Amino acid sequence: xxxxxxxxxxxxxxxxxxxxxxxxxxxxxxxxxxxxxxxxxxxxxxxxxxxxxxxxxxxxxxxxxxxxxxxxxxxxxxxxxxxxxxxxxxxxxxxxxxxxxxxxxxxxxxxxxxxxxxxxxxxxxxxxxxxxxxxxxxxxxxxxxxxxxxxxxxxxxxxxxxxxxxxxxxxxxxxxxxxxxxxxxxxxxxxxxxxxxxxxxxxxxxxxxxxxxxxxxxxxxxxxxxxxxxxxxxxxxxxxxxxxxxxxxxxxxxxxxxxxxxxxxxxxxxxxxxxxxxxxx
Ligand SMILES: Nc1ncnc2c1ncn2[C@@H]1O[C@H](COP(=O)(O)OP(=O)(O)OP(=O)(O)O)[C@@H](O)[C@H]1O
Numbered sequence: 001x002x003x004x005x006x007x008x009x010x011x012x013x014x015x016x017x018x019x020x021x022x023x024x025x026x027x028x029x030x031x032x033x034x035x036x037x038x039x040x041x042x043x044x045x046x047x048x049x050x051x052x053x054x055x056x057x058x059x060x061x062x063x064x065x066x067x068x069x070x071x072x073x074x075x076x077x078x079x080x081x082x083x084x085x086x087x088x089x090x091x092x093x094x095x096x097x098x099x100x101x102x103x104x105x106x107x108x109x110x111x112x113x114x115x116x117x118x119x120x121x122x123x124x125x126x127x128x129x130x131x132x133x134x135x136x137x138x139x140x141x142x143x144x145x146x147x148x149x150x151x152x153x154x155x156x157x158x159x160x161x162x163x164x165x166x167x168x169x170x171x172x173x174x175x176x177x178x179x180x181x182x183x184x185x186x187x188x189x190x191x192x193x194x195x196x197x198x199x200x201x202x203x204x205x206x207x208x209x210x211x212x213x214x215x216x217x218x219x220x221x222x223x224x225x226x227x228x229x230x231x232x233x234x235x236x237x238x239x240x241x242x243x244x245x246x247x248x249x250x251x252x253x254x255x256x257x258x259x260x261x262x263x264x265x266x267x268x269x270x271x272x273x274x275x276x277x278x279x280x281x
Contacts, residue, residue, distance in 0.1 A: 004029040004153060004184050005050060010059035012045050012208075019045045021208040023059070027186060029152075032179050034195040035188040036268065037205030038278065043188035044084070046205075047157045050186065051082050063153070078106055081151035083142050083159055091131035095122065095141055098130055099148060106149040113148070120144045120174055136167030143171060153184045160194060172198060192269035202268065206276040220265040223274055231260040238264070 005027035012020040048054035052068035120140040239245035
């Protein structure tokens with residue numbers, strides 16, 4: 001499958017801090033790629049380099065087949081959408097007027113605003129000044145702005161941090177829909193559940209280095225202990241995933257004692273701790 005982002009031996013040093021040590025990965029067109037790491041691991045630095053906001057120190061970075069900073073001159077910004085903490089909205093302007101300004105900058109017809117607001121569930125709030133929006137609404141409006149010009153790649157830096165489950169769920173639904181329609185999504189998060197539910201593949205970033213990269217399922221299979229917990233009327237029992245385990249489960253089923261079965265796969269958070277020796281928070 002075609003790679004839309006390619007990163008090889010990427011390094012980035014700030015004055016006295018090496019934020020990225022030797023990072024390599026590829027993102028395929030059409031996937032949701034998760035960049036998972038604790039605070040300070042280098043997620044934002046990577047997003048800034050990929051979106052042409054920051055020059056890297058060494059290594060090769062390619063988005064749409066060329067260096068992002070060089071791309072900037074060739075309509076790069078109209079092909080990407082970026083959502084970061086720093087929303088850049090005009091607080092006193094209404095939701096609609098903020099998006100209208102953005103339409104002007106990117107040559108998007110104003111008639112696109114209505115459908116995009118509806119897609120993030122904000123159609124009823126278009127006349128509200130941005131300063132009166134809740135945090136979740138502000139995040140949804142920032143997402144609306146990031147997708148208004150129908151970018152091919154959407155970069156999301158911690159898109160749901162500090163949002164309640166309802167707002168988080170609404171943003172996730174929108175992201176899944178955009179992805180189904182063909183948008184490639186590069187998502188940074190320290191929320192393992194978010195990565196688990198949304199991402200096709202995830203990279204674990206720790207201290208400026210990638211320590212694992214695979215599908216969530218493959219990571220769970222590689223790092224799980226391959227056991228199953230069965231719940232019977234007498235309590236819980238752990239059985240192995242082999243012939244002896246299968247015999248035990250069929251015995252319990254035949255006797256009508258089996259109430260529930262759960263495979264004991266670790267969460268991405270458990271795996272992150274196992275691989276890096278530290279948590280994601
Ligand atoms: N402008 C800067 N000058 C100096 N050091 C910086 C600068 N920006 C980031 N850093 C450092 O580089 C490292 C990586 O920072 P970065 O913001 O990329 O991490 P992050 O994973 O996005 O963290 P967070 O989730 O807290 O935003 C951190 O140690 C940070 O302190």
